[in-house]
Amino acid sequence: MSLDPYKTLGVDKKAKPEDIKKTYRKLARKYHPDLNPGDKAAEAKFKELSEAYDILSDPTKKSEYDNLGQEAFYQRGFDGSGYKPNFDSSSWMDLFNDILGGPRANKRNTFTFGRDFSFGGGQKGQNREHKLVLDFRTALSGSEVTLDLDVTEVCQRCGGQGVLASGGGAKACPVCLGRGQVSSRQTLKARIPAGVKDGQSIRLKGKGWPGENGGEPGDLLLKITVAPDEVFTREGDNLRLEASISLYECLLGGSVEIPTLNGRANLKLPAGTQNGQTFRLKGHGAPTGGGQKKTGDLYVTVKVILPAKLTPEALDLVQKLSEVAPVS
Numbered sequence: 001m002s003l004d005p006y007k008t009l010g011v012d013k014k015a016k017p018e019d020i021k022k023t024y025r026k027l028a029r030k031y032h033p034d035l036n037p038g039d040k041a042a043e044a045k046f047k048e049l050s051e052a053y054d055i056l057s058d059p060t061k062k063s064e065y066d067n068l069g070q071e072a073f074y075q076r077g078f079d080g081s082g083y084k085p086n087f088d089s090s091s092w093m094d095l096f097n098d099i100l101g102g103p104r105a106n107k108r109n110t111f112t113f114g115r116d117f118s119f120g121g122g123q124k125g126q127n128r129e130h131k132l133v134l135d136f137r138t139a140l141s142g143s144e145v146t147l148d149l150d151v152t153e154v155c156q157r158c159g160g161q162g163v164l165a166s167g168g169g170a171k172a173c174p175v176c177l178g179r180g181q182v183s184s185r186q187t188l189k190a191r192i193p194a195g196v197k198d199g200q201s202i203r204l205k206g207k208g209w210p211g212e213n214g215g216e217p218g219d220l221l222l223k224i225t226v227a228p229d230e231v232f233t234r235e236g237d238n239l240r241l242e243a244s245i246s247l248y249e250c251l252l253g254g255s256v257e258i259p260t261l262n263g264r265a266n267l268k269l270p271a272g273t274q275n276g277q278t279f280r281l282k283g284h285g286a287p288t289g290g291g292q293k294k295t296g297d298l299y300v301t302v303k304v305i306l307p308a309k310l311t312p313e314a315l316d317l318v319q320k321l322s323e324v325a326p327v328s
């Protein structure tokens with residue numbers, strides 16, 4: 001790639017060094033990748049601006065460019081081997097300090113103006129929240145979930161310093177462009193403990209935003225929402241359900257099958273069970289969590305189902321029943 005640094009920066013050939021610097025500073029801030037995340041066009045523009053400034057801010061390169069012209073400069077200029085962008089110089093380092101030298105703004109997007117390039121003394125990263133909706137039974141049984149997260153990680157190349165040592169000096173890290181951090185999409189597996197409740201947060205240590213200057217990362221907080229179930233409702237560690245029971249089972253009593261989380265269980269009804277009466281099935285509730293193998297209980301509320309159509313013979317029997325067993 002060869003560019004006209006004057007056109008790229010939009011400055012006049014007679015522009016003073018401080019004006020060139022001022023123009024570059026303004027544009028570089030505008031197109032800086034940190035302020036335009038994911039915008040490839042802005043990133044390309046930022047690189048062009050930086051290359052143009054690399055040429056125009058260096059008196060040797062600038063005079064070579066002015067003397068040779070664009071084509072020859074890129075082919076033969078600078079050591080006779082052709083110009084290539086070189087961001088290793090100490091002037092480049094100064095430049096970075098200069099561009100990023102505004103007030104420290106540690107916002108949620110983790111971008112930090114005014115990276116101080118000091119070694120050590122790291123600052124812990126911020127915690128990060130992520131919403132996770134679980135269906136009712138998954139929340140009760142626990143599971144391993146896969147999360148897709150946009151993550152910002154400490155740059156491996158420079159170890160989060162944003163700079164690399166270079167011949168006794170320092171140069172901006174070419175991988176992270178001095179940010180000390182790189183962005184990517186990461187798949188993360190998380191273990192959801194059995195019995196997690198609606199509104200609860202699960203903390204994944206060290207999976208939050210990265211620290212600065214080698215500081216440890218923050219935590220990821222999974223905010224749990226539990227979807228309702230068709231059969232069960234939950235009250236703490238206990239579950240509730242409404243069971244439809246026939247009139248005769250209620251009158252005569254006996255054993256009826258009740259759905260549970262893990263299958264079915266038998267509920268013994270006494271003769272004369274009333275509509276709306278509630279029974280407890282011990283140990284068929286929700287896991288209480290905390291690493292214990294305990295569970296709450298299942299509360300079953302009876303809803304009496306009456307026979308829909310009665311034959312004359314049946315009506316006769318009901319008539320007799322009402323006489324021998326009046327409802328008080």
Ligand SMILES: [Zn+2]
Nearest residue numbers: 155158173176
């Ligand atoms: Zn880096």
